[in-house]
Amino acid sequence: MPGKQTMPAEPIVLPIPDAFLQADLFTDLSPDELASVCTRFKRAQFQTNETLLLEGDQARVFHVVDEGKVKVVQTSAEGMEVLLHVFERGGVIGALPVAGRNAYPASAIALEPVTTYLISAEAFEQLMVEYPSIGRRLLHFATAMLQSAHRRLREMGTERVERRIARTLARLASQLGRPVADGVSIEAALSRQDLADMTGTTLYTVSRTLKAWDRAGIVRAERKRITILQPHRLISIAEDLPPEDG
Amino acid sequence: MPGKQTMPAEPIVLPIPDAFLQADLFTDLSPDELASVCTRFKRAQFQTNETLLLEGDQARVFHVVDEGKVKVVQTSAEGMEVLLHVFERGGVIGALPVAGRNAYPASAIALEPVTTYLISAEAFEQLMVEYPSIGRRLLHFATAMLQSAHRRLREMGTERVERRIARTLARLASQLGRPVADGVSIEAALSRQDLADMTGTTLYTVSRTLKAWDRAGIVRAERKRITILQPHRLISIAEDLPPEDG
């Protein structure tokens, strides 16, 4: 949306990458401020399955995602995982542990080739001093994540698996979904195991459930793409409404 | 711990309530600053089962708990609940939604007769302007809560019920526990249903599990008090270690 204005008789301004324009952390900054902020970041690249941040490491940098999708996972002693979040352009990963001088509480893994802008803890602390609005935004971000986590906690504790999968799919669609001819398409390299790790079930149950919905015409379940064909029926399952057949 | 020093030839200083000394929000303030901060709060009282804050209401006040214990619960459309947290003296309830100008994402309910110090959203915003450290502490608080929520999310998704109950008891013991002659005692009016709402199971399963541990001599499970008699055996269950019989 924010178009570049041509400013004659002004120094040439480097365009601000979309990643920064879409990151919630910086929404209070003026274009000039944001341009200055951008210069403190360095570009980084990662291949599919490469680790951006490793759970347990002291937080020395955080990332703003530019290209590609990144999953954030927490692993237990036994090797079981929860998938906490999937980020794409504008997603901010690791800022909270950096601000709190903690270790990363989870790992971040590239789902596909990814480029990010990263910044060191020291440079970010300097940035927070210069631009207090970033600290406020970080608090809003933490609050939003906490609310989301509490909601998921309630769902995990009180709802059946099919419903949780439906919710997860609906959420992914609203976050990552792209409208296509016959519905909304979620194009992410999320395996059945990844979806299981998001919902607290097994890859087998996810596979069975998706296949059943596919046969019913609610979704089209492909390998790296799931298309929601009949959103209202998915919502009916997520909200546990009567299945008004259609 | 903090004894009052008698300051001759100084104006009489009202003692700062323990609630404020123990609240993480204010740990960066000097005694003088804290004394000033205290004056902005009003005292409030609640009976057992009374609601301090109602989920869905616009956040206009938040509480610092003084006397008694408060549970924070989120309720689904179907009436199912998760118990997110139990607070006692020093606990801060509702500060995040107040700071973010949101609705309360959960309700707070007195487990016993409770007194709190409360402050309005406007007064708190003023306070955050005057004392920037409060904002930083709030961010730390949110980060800590988020980490805790993510850990619980992982446990809910990957662990069996008995283990989750063991973890919950261990956590309650370290948070609310009081050393007694034969172990550590959790004195809180938490029903079996409450424990079920903390672990994502049913009151029946909690009852069976506690009774089994009681018979095994691991805990003493009474109505409003659970005493951990053999902490190491409870930890063994929580960590899924071999049950080194003792």
Added chain:
DNA sequence: CGTATTTTTGAAGCGATTCAATGGACGTGG
């Protein structure tokens, strides 16, 4: 084009829920 990875599907088993009924604790009023 062959190998590795991921997904699908079947069948068996079990952990946990659900329902129902009893038992025990608590508090209130007579």
Added chain:
DNA sequence: CCACGTCCATTGAATCGCTTCAAAAATACG
């Protein structure tokens, strides 16, 4: 202070949703 009613905890039995294991099918990848 005891009796009563209410709420909470316990326990048994039946059921079921989901997991687990095993194997085949499908797809991706070098």
